[in-house]
Amino acid sequence: MTAIKLLLVIVGCIILLHQVLARVVRRFWHFPAPAFISHVLDSKLRRRVQPPEKLIEWSGIAEGLTVLDLGCGSGTLTIPYARAVGENGRVCALDIQPAMLDLLARKLARLENEASNEHGRGKGAPPTASLRIQEPPANVGLIRASAHQLPFAANSLDVVGVTSVLYEIPDPQQALHEIKRVLRVGGYLAVTEMFMDPDYRLKSTTVREGQQAGFILDQAYGNFWAYTVRFIKPEAS
Ligand SMILES: C[S@@+](CC[C@H](N)C(=O)[O-])C[C@H]1O[C@@H](n2cnc3c(N)ncnc32)[C@H](O)[C@@H]1O
Numbered sequence: 001m002t003a004i005k006l007l008l009v010i011v012g013c014i015i016l017l018h019q020v021l022a023r024v025v026r027r028f029w030h031f032p033a034p035a036f037i038s039h040v041l042d043s044k045l046r047r048r049v050q051p052p053e054k055l056i057e058w059s060g061i062a063e064g065l066t067v068l069d070l071g072c073g074s075g076t077l078t079i080p081y082a083r084a085v086g087e088n089g090r091v092c093a094l095d096i097q098p099a100m101l102d103l104l105a106r107k108l109a110r111l112e113n114e115a116s117n118e119h120g121r122g123k124g125a126p127p128t129a130s131l132r133i134q135e136p137p138a139n140v141g142l143i144r145a146s147a148h149q150l151p152f153a154a155n156s157l158d159v160v161g162v163t164s165v166l167y168e169i170p171d172p173q174q175a176l177h178e179i180k181r182v183l184r185v186g187g188y189l190a191v192t193e194m195f196m197d198p199d200y201r202l203k204s205t206t207v208r209e210g211q212q213a214g215f216i217l218d219q220a221y222g223n224f225w226a227y228t229v230r231f232i233k234p235e236a237s
Pocket residue numbers: 031032033041070071072073074075076077094095096097100145146147148162163164165168169170
């Protein structure tokens with residue numbers, strides 16, 4: 001066996017062992033994903049596996065809607081969601097951990113600084129720099145709360161996106177009932193899961209959990225490794 005093959009086998013075994021251990025621990029011990037994993041959440045590899053534009057389409061996020069990014073983490077998806085809903089829409093970024101919300105707040109502040117520096121440079125700035133710049137979205141609200149008790153009025157949201165979060169919540173059914181309360185009739189719940197997440201569950205489990213909470217299955221997208229299941233809040237619920 002060549003050295004490269006041996007190295008690949010070793011790396012594969014380490015990843016497998018890590019996955020098995022993490023899954024066993026997570027079955028018995030529920031705690032929110034630590035803030036340092038934001039490097040993984042924000043990585044290029046993650047964007048390749050779960051492109052934000054795909055999640056936007058699959059979740060039914062569109063211009064002018066009010067969206068809850070539940071368990072937003074460091075906001076990997078919050079900012080693309082905010083751009084997709086535009087200035088007539090709004091994104092509420094909710095997380096239980098202040099450290100995650102701080103990371104998102106810093107990201108927004110960084111965009112703000114870059115935009116104002118760019119504007120300050122004026123007409124003399126090289127054109128490539130102004131092409132790179134992206135205005136910070138002004139339609140994002142940061143909220144610290146638990147998925148078990150959402151601080152929103154009944155029927156007040158159009159879409160709730162729950163990405164790599166549902167099975168990290170100690171009581172997913174309670175969270176799903178809260179989501180159903182705050183969604184408007186006909187609104188979407190989009191549950192997204194990725195295999196690399198130690199809390200990952202199969203698509204069939206997610207369909208069952210959603211239906212058990214009284215949602216109607218609308219669409220299921222993706223594959224075994226990364227999927228989104230979109231539900232609709234029915235009229236009589
Ligand atoms: C794996 S991260 C995913 C972050 C983000 N959705 C993404 O896909 O990049 C899970 C997030 O859910 C949050 N979370 C876990 N339990 C929660 C709860 N009960 N209520 C609200 N947020 C929670 C964690 O703090 C963490 O930021």
